[in-house]
Amino acid sequence: MISPKLLGLIIGWCLWRTAEAAFGLTSKGNSFSIDTNAGLVFDVSKSTGDITSLMYNGVQYQGTSKMTHLNSGLGTSKVTAETINGHVKITIVASSQPVTQYYIAKPNDATIYMATYLTGEINPGELRFLARLRRSAVPNGWHGDVANLDGCTAFEGKDTFKCPNGQTRCKMYTSDRFIEDQVHGVTGKNVGIWMIMPGVAYETSSGGPFMRDINSQSGDDQELYWYMNSGHVRTEPWRFGLHGPYAMQFTTGAKPSPELDTSFFSTLSIQGYVPASKRGTASGFATGVVPNFQPVLHWYNNASQYWTVPSSTTGSYTSPLMKPGTYTVKLYRGEFPIATDTVTITAGSNTVRNITSAEPNPPVVWRIGAFDGQPFELKNGDKIERMHPEDVRMGTWGGSYTVGKSSAKEFPMALFAKEGGAATVTFDLTKEQAAAETTLRVGTTLSFKGGRPAVKIGGWTGRDPGAPKLIDSRGVTRGAYRGYGEVYTWKIAAGTMKEGSNTLTISSAGSGDARFLSANWIVDAVELQGPIGPHSPK
Ligand SMILES: *[C@@H]1O[C@H](CO)[C@@H](O)[C@H](O)[C@H]1NC(C)=O
Numbered sequence: 001m002i003s004p005k006l007l008g009l010i011i012g013w014c015l016w017r018t019a020e021a022a023f024g025l026t027s028k029g030n031s032f033s034i035d036t037n038a039g040l041v042f043d044v045s046k047s048t049g050d051i052t053s054l055m056y057n058g059v060q061y062q063g064t065s066k067m068t069h070l071n072s073g074l075g076t077s078k079v080t081a082e083t084i085n086g087h088v089k090i091t092i093v094a095s096s097q098p099v100t101q102y103y104i105a106k107p108n109d110a111t112i113y114m115a116t117y118l119t120g121e122i123n124p125g126e127l128r129f130l131a132r133l134r135r136s137a138v139p140n141g142w143h144g145d146v147a148n149l150d151g152c153t154a155f156e157g158k159d160t161f162k163c164p165n166g167q168t169r170c171k172m173y174t175s176d177r178f179i180e181d182q183v184h185g186v187t188g189k190n191v192g193i194w195m196i197m198p199g200v201a202y203e204t205s206s207g208g209p210f211m212r213d214i215n216s217q218s219g220d221d222q223e224l225y226w227y228m229n230s231g232h233v234r235t236e237p238w239r240f241g242l243h244g245p246y247a248m249q250f251t252t253g254a255k256p257s258p259e260l261d262t263s264f265f266s267t268l269s270i271q272g273y274v275p276a277s278k279r280g281t282a283s284g285f286a287t288g289v290v291p292n293f294q295p296v297l298h299w300y301n302n303a304s305q306y307w308t309v310p311s312s313t314t315g316s317y318t319s320p321l322m323k324p325g326t327y328t329v330k331l332y333r334g335e336f337p338i339a340t341d342t343v344t345i346t347a348g349s350n351t352v353r354n355i356t357s358a359e360p361n362p363p364v365v366w367r368i369g370a371f372d373g374q375p376f377e378l379k380n381g382d383k384i385e386r387m388h389p390e391d392v393r394m395g396t397w398g399g400s401y402t403v404g405k406s407s408a409k410e411f412p413m414a415l416f417a418k419e420g421g422a423a424t425v426t427f428d429l430t431k432e433q434a435a436a437e438t439t440l441r442v443g444t445t446l447s448f449k450g451g452r453p454a455v456k457i458g459g460w461t462g463r464d465p466g467a468p469k470l471i472d473s474r475g476v477t478r479g480a481y482r483g484y485g486e487v488y489t490w491k492i493a494a495g496t497m498k499e500g501s502n503t504l505t506i507s508s509a510g511s512g513d514a515r516f517l518s519a520n521w522i523v524d525a526v527e528l529q530g531p532i533g534p535h536s537p538k
């Protein structure tokens with residue numbers, strides 16, 4: 001039995017809770033204030049749409065010098081607030097940019113749901129959501145200390161830092177492949193603040209499943225990002241329309257699930273929102289991918305992009321819910337394209353389609369690394385996403401590789417025109433191999449400032465293929481490895497090489513700036529194809 005006195009206390013507490021913390025929207029001065037009734041109360045400026053306060057469980061997380069917003073703030077905007085179908089909806093129409101931003105709150109959910117409607121290029125040339133949080137309250141950035149700037153000084157551009165212990169830091173080192181980046185966040189005592197990109201949140205971004213972009217930077221503020229579009233190693237034009245839905249969620253520390261239901265957006269009059277009922281799918285089998293490599297399927301046209309990972313055993317796949325249209329389809333082994341197709345998606349239906357590897361599989365005399373579109377198995381490849389090539393923890397550059405003795409870890413993952421020297425490959429040929437025509441094949445994943453392979457064997461020099469299409473962005477020094485992925489081949493006439501030992505020298509053609517900013521390219525794999533094997537697996 002509960003005593004009447006205790007019952008009175010409980011009722012009183014409940015009434016107090018109701019008065020203190022009820023879901024809803026209030027207007028106070030120059031702000032709208034939204035109480036989620038789940039511990040999170042946030043304020044939005046009526047003049048700029050900036051988020052100016054983020055109170056969670058009684059603690060203020062919003063930084064004081066700069067606010068939370070798109071890019072560095074949209075400036076003067078038309079900001080409206082309403083309660084619609086049980087949700088609070090804030091609409092921010094920027095006056096001087098082609099963008100409308102939505103902030104949505106749902107009862108009893110410590111989450112700011114968002115979507116960004118874009119009708120043209122925004123100035124400056126990138127589109128990101130950026131929460132500027134109090135560093136003391138959320139000290140820990142994404143991927144540990146890779147973008148912890150404490151005590152470090154910029155040494156390349158304005159964004160790449162070196163610390164007194166010789167380690168390097170850059171916000172680009174916090175990035176993950178979009179195909180995996182569905183939840184990232186920053187944490188502190190009793191708190192985690194997370195960006196969640198559920199379902200098809202990336203459908204209007206650019207660069208495909210392997211694009212990576214900034215997630216956090218820990219300076220005076222803790223900066224938490226979701227990049228929708230940027231010029232960081234950009235390989236595609238921007239897409240317009242609705243970006244998202246995406247969300248920023250507050251927890252007491254635990255990383256949330258990416259399975260976030262945003263279907264209620266269909267009831268909120270969000271410009272550009274395409275509900276599930278107006279979408280379609282493709283399904284079938286993706287086959288011919290060599291075991292031990294991740295198969296990836298990617299659909300894209302100039303309006304949208306999607307991806308999925310087919311079953312690695314059966315190849316069976318079902319696409320995400322896509323907007324109707326005709327798409328180019330690519331199948332990858334890892335990140336290396338091995339088949340292309342087109343498919344038309346119709347609203348409310350599924351298109352059945354199989355795709356299989358179209359990759360030739362000629363015999364090879366030897367191969368270094370794997371043609372998988374990634375340099376991770378090569379020297380320094382295990383570190384390159386998270387630090388600068390001159391970081392104190394990096395191994396040396398250049399190197400000597402002996403076929404039959406060396407492992408892939410002895411061949412550098414990048415070659416620079418003015419740093420680290422060349423790589424050499426020493427290999428033996430039988431009399432029959434030396435007497436046959438062979439093909440030297442070099443796979444790259446990214447080129448900087450016109451960098452491309454320069455190859456030499458004894459007195460033979462491979463023809464210079466010329467500078468590849470320029471990506472106007474720093475690459476390997478900011479932890480990026482994915483560009484257009486050029487693959488180069490050279491026919492080597494019979495009798496050019498000799499029986500016994502031969503040495504191939506590979507370096508970077510091109511010029512560029514000094515040291516690691518000289519022309520460079522990232523190595524995917526190198527192989528010598530010849531009619532007389534061994535025929536090694538991929
Ligand atoms: C996108 O593709 C459609 C259909 O092929 C075409 O009509 C349109 O001009 C393209 N838009 C851009 C911006 O390339």
Ligand SMILES: *[C@@H]1O[C@H](CO)[C@@H](O)[C@H](O)[C@H]1NC(C)=O
Pocket residue numbers: 284285354
């Ligand atoms: C697609 O592949 C599956 C599995 O290999 C096969 O059973 C099916 O007949 C194929 N469908 C078509 C249309 O080729």
